[in-house]
Amino acid sequence: MVAIMTVTPHPGAPPTQRPVRQLFAASVGNAVEWYDWYAYTFLATYIAGAVFPKGADNSLVPLLSTFAVFAVGFFMRPVGGLLMGAIADRHGRRSALTVTILLMGGSSLLVGLTPTYAAVGVLSPVVLVLARLLQGLSVGGEFAASTTFLVESARPGRRGLFSSFQYVSTTAGQLLASGIATLLVDTLDEGRMDGWGWRVPFVLGAVLSLVGFWIRRGARETRSEEQRRAPRPGLVEGVRRHPRESLLICGITMGGTIAYYTWTSYLPTYAALNAGVDTSDALLAGTISLAFFGLLQPLGGLLSDRFGRRPLLLFFGLGFALSSVPLLHALRDSFAVLLLVQCAGMVLLTGFTSISAAVNAEVFPARVRAAGIGFPYSLTVAAFGGTAPYVGTLFKELGHAGAFPWYVAALCLGSSLVYLRLPETAHGELRR
Template identity: 80%
Template sequence: MTESASVGTVAPHTRRPLRQLLAASVGNAVEWYDWYAYTFLAAYIADQVFPKSSGNSLVPLLSTFAVFAVGFFMRPVGGLIMGAVADRHGRRAAFTVTILLMGGSSLLVGLTPTYAAAGILAPVVLVVARLLQGLSVGGEFAASTTFLVESAGPGRRGLFSSFQYVSTSIGQLTASGVAALLVSRLGEGQMEGWGWRVPFVLGALLSLVGFWIRRSAHETRSAAQQHAARPGLFDALRHHPRESLLICGITAGGTLAYYTWTSYLPTYAELNTGMDKADALLAGTLSLAFFTLLQPVGGLLSDRFGRKPALLFFGLGFALLSVPLLKAVNGSFVSLLLVQCAGMVLLTGFTAVSAAVNAEVFPARVRAAGIGFPYSLTVAVFGGTAPYVGTLFKELDRPDLFPWYVAVLCLVSSAVYLRLPESAHKELER
C-alpha cells in the first residue's frame, strides 16, 4: 500500500504528527486515569462497598480485587467490538466512543452507594461500573494502538508506539498522585466518608476534555480500506489464528509484570511488610514518573536495533530477577522505590514496543480487532488477576510463591520472543 492511499491525498504521518500524538495520548491518559483510580483506592472501596467479614479483614480487599478482575474480563469484549468498529468505521470513531463510555462509568463508581446505606445494591452498582470500564478500556487499546502506529512516519513506529504507555503512565501517575494527595491531606474518616469518590468524579469531567481534543484527530485508515468490503466481527480470529495466538504469547508475561509493578506493588508491600499506606503510594508515584520518561527512549532504541532485543531484555530480565527483587521489599520506603524503579527499567523492553509489535503482526483490514481481542483476553487472564492472585497467596500464607509466578510466566513469554521474526524495519501495510 502506498502512502498516497491514506486518508484524502496525504499520508497520515505527514498530517501534523504532534496533533495525532496529542489526540491519542490525552484521551488515553484520561481513560487510564479512570481505570487506575480504582486500584489505588481499593482499600477504601473495600471498607465502604463490601461487608466486613468478622473473621478475616482480607475478605473485603479480596472482594474489591475480584471486581477489579471482573472489569478485565470485559476488556476482550470491548477489544473485539470496538476493534471491529475501528476496522469498519475508522479508528477515530471508535476511540471517540470509548472515552465517553469511560467517563460515564467513572462517574458511576464515584456515585456508588455504601453497603451500609444500600446493602447488596452497593457492590452490584460497582460491578456494573467496572464492567463498563472494562468494555471501554478494551476498545481503547485496540483503537488507539492502531491509530498511533499508523500515524507514525518511516522509522518512527517504535517511538509512536511508546506513547501508548507514556499516556497510560501519565493517567496512572495522575491517579496515583491524586490518591496520594488526598490520603496525605484528608483524615482517615474523610477518606472513607467521601474522599475516595473525588478522583472518579474528576475523571468523568476529564473525559469530556479528552472527547473534545479527539474530535480534531485525522483518520488513519487508508482510502483503500475505507472502500473495501467491511470485515466481519470474527474475521481476524477466523483468518489469522496463528497471529492471534502470537499476540497472547507476546503479552502474557508483559501484562503480569506490568500490573504487578505498576499497580499491585504498593499493596504487596502493605500486606507483606506492613508498610505505611501513604509511603507505598508515594513510592509508586515516583517510580511511575521514572517509567514514563523511559518509554520514548525504549521506543527509539527499538526503531534502531529492533523489537526482538527489547522484548528479550524484558522477558529474561524478569525471569531472572523477579524473585530477588520482590524479596528485597523489606518495608522501607527506599527499598520499595528502588525495587519499583529497577523493575521499570526491565519493563520498558515490553511496554515501549508492544503497540508496534502488535500492529505489525496483523494486516490493516483487521488490525484493530485482531489486536484488541487476543491482547485484552490475555491481559484479563494474567494482568487483571495479578492483584487477586498476589493477595490470595498472602491469604493462603504462601506469599513467597507470587514472585515465582511472575518469573515463570515471563520465561514462557521469552520463549515466544526468541521465535518472533523481526519487524521493526519492514514497511507497515496501510
C-alpha cells in the same frame, strides 16, 4: 512465522500530517481513560464503606462486592477489545476512540453518582457493578483503538516512539489519579471523605473525558481510502482468519503483563506482606518508580526504531526470567532497597511496554488490526496480569510465598521463546 510478520507497503494510507496532534489526541484520551480506571482502585476503601457497608444483612452485598472489586473490570476487557476493535476496523479508529472515551466518562460519572447502600439498599452495589462493567468495556476497547491509531499515525521510522506514548499516557493517568486521591485524603477529614469526597475524582474524570472527546474529534482518521471502501470485516474475523497471529499476540503479551502488574501495582503489597516494608514507604517508592518508568518509555521507543524491536523484547524477557527471583528475594524492610528493586524492574519492563503497541500493530493486517489486537491482548491481560495479585496472595496463604517470583520468571521465559522467533519489523512498512 515469518509469513505472519511480513510487512508490505501501504500506498493507500492517508498522509501523515499533524503527527504531534495525532499523538496528543491519542495520549490525552488514554491518560483520561486510565485516570478513571485507577481512581476506583485508589478510592476502593471509601467506595466500599458507602456501597458495601459492614454488617449488611442482605447476603447479596458481600457477593456483589467481591464481584465488583476483583472480577468485573478485567472480565469485560476482552469483550471491550473485541467490540471496540470491531468498531475501529469497520467505522474508523477515530470513531472508536470517541466512543471509548465517552463510555469511560459516562461510567466514571455513574460511579461518582452511585447512591449509598443506606439510601437504596442492594441497588447501590448493582449500580456500581454496572459502572465497573462499562469501565472494563471502555479500557479494553481503548487499548485496541489507541494502539492502532498511534502506530498508524507515526511517520516512517517513528512507530516505536509513537508506540511508547501508550504507556507514557497510561502512567500519567495513574499518577494523576493517585495524586488527586492523596490530595483529597490529606485535605478532607474522614467524615467528608466518606460522605462526598470520594466522589469528586469520578465527577472530575467525567469532565476530563469531555475534554478528551473534543481533542479526539479533531484528529485525522488513519484508515486509508482503500480500507474505507472495502467490505467491513466480521466481528470475529481477526481471530477466525488469523488464529496464528492471535496466539502470537498472547505469547508476546503473557510475560509483559505479569511483569507490568507485578511491578506497577502489586509490588508495594508484596513488599509489605513478605518483607515487612511499611505501607506508606511502599506506596511512596511505587509512586517514584512509576514516574521514572514513564520517563523511560520514549527512550525505549527510539532505541527500537534504531536497533529493532526484538533486541528490546529479549532484553525485557530474558532480563526478567533471570532477575525476577533475585530481585524479589532481595526485598527487605528498607525503603532504599525497595526503590532500587522497583526501578531495576522498571528499566527491564521498558523493553516491553515502550514498543508493545508497535509490535502488536505489526502483526495484523490493517483490515482487522484493531479487533485482532484487542481481543487476544485483553484476554491475556485478564488471565495473567489481572490475576497477579491473587496468585501472589495465594502462594503466601499456602506457605509458598517464594514461588511467586518463579512464576513471574517462568512466564517471562515463555514469552522470550516467542521473541526469539520473531522476525524484525521495525524498518518495514505496516501490512495493508
